[in-house]
Amino acid sequence: MTQGARRSGVAVLGGGRMGEALLAGLVRRLGAADVVVCERSAERAAELAARHGVQVLEVPEALARAEVLVLAVKPQDVDALLGLLAGSVDPAHLVLSVAAGVPTSRIEAALPPGVPVVRAMPNTPALVGEGMSVVSAGAHAGGEHLDRAEELLGAVGQVRRVPEAQQDAVTALSGSGPAYFFYAVEALVDAGVLLGLSRSLATDLVVQTALGAAVMLRDSGEHPVQLREAVTSPGGTTAAAIRELDRLGVRAALVAAAEASCARSRELGAAPNPED
């Protein structure tokens, strides 16, 4: 029996915000016995163990135990982590990286030949089973590896396959995207308070409105413009509000925000310059 045949389950390497969101969904799907975590901060590791019932292991033990290794450290910490993996990872593992910007070629170059790498971009709504992820295969990853990655990320939401060249653009929409909606909600709640509502009532109104709008966008089959027109009565309140959004350049600001996120993803993924 090969060493790989004795391994099973998933090791999440890096238990920060994204690592925990994935961990939570994977524990729901696979059970806590099949998910382990490696986390550099002892305090954070204890928190994850208490909250999700998972075992915290050092990297070498996790590699011996788990078949799938989820790289969930910051792009700036990827090279150091790959240095820890390089001696013991082998082609029977699957390396699933969620690090923004980091190309599969950079990960493959740091590992022994033939190790399959899948690059993914999930998002934090994975924590509540409503994540949106995409996956792309590296040079040594085949259909079975993409299937496995899709199955695991499918435990925490929806998954699409994209060419790796689209990963930075995806990061700008669904990876960073939850923050844009949280930001809009924050601003609208403040607006409610300005208009004299209690913060608690304003929060309930805005959050339920966001949820209702999201479900209509997903389920109605209608274009966002049609849905918006249905809210906009002639000479009414919504038209007055939308005129202000246009006057203040909110549409252009959203496009610029997505472009900035995409550019930053590319920047984070570039191999560090040894002269920096």
Ligand SMILES: NC(=O)C1=CN([C@@H]2O[C@H](COP(=O)(O)OP(=O)(O)OC[C@H]3O[C@@H](n4cnc5c(N)ncnc54)[C@H](O)[C@@H]3O)[C@@H](O)[C@H]2O)C=CC1
């Ligand atoms: N936060 C988000 O919404 C999303 C994040 N990502 C990606 O996920 C990765 C993690 O992001 P966050 O969770 O936001 O960052 P974070 O800073 O919250 O988490 C990173 C964690 O990795 C740990 N860590 C660093 N080096 C380690 C090592 N060698 N061994 C074990 N643990 C180590 C840190 O202690 C920290 O808890 C990044 O690459 C990011 O691009 C991807 C999609 C969405």
Ligand SMILES: O=C(O)[C@@H]1CCC=N1
């Ligand atoms: O802000 C970041 O860099 C990460 C990647 C996508 C969402 N959060």
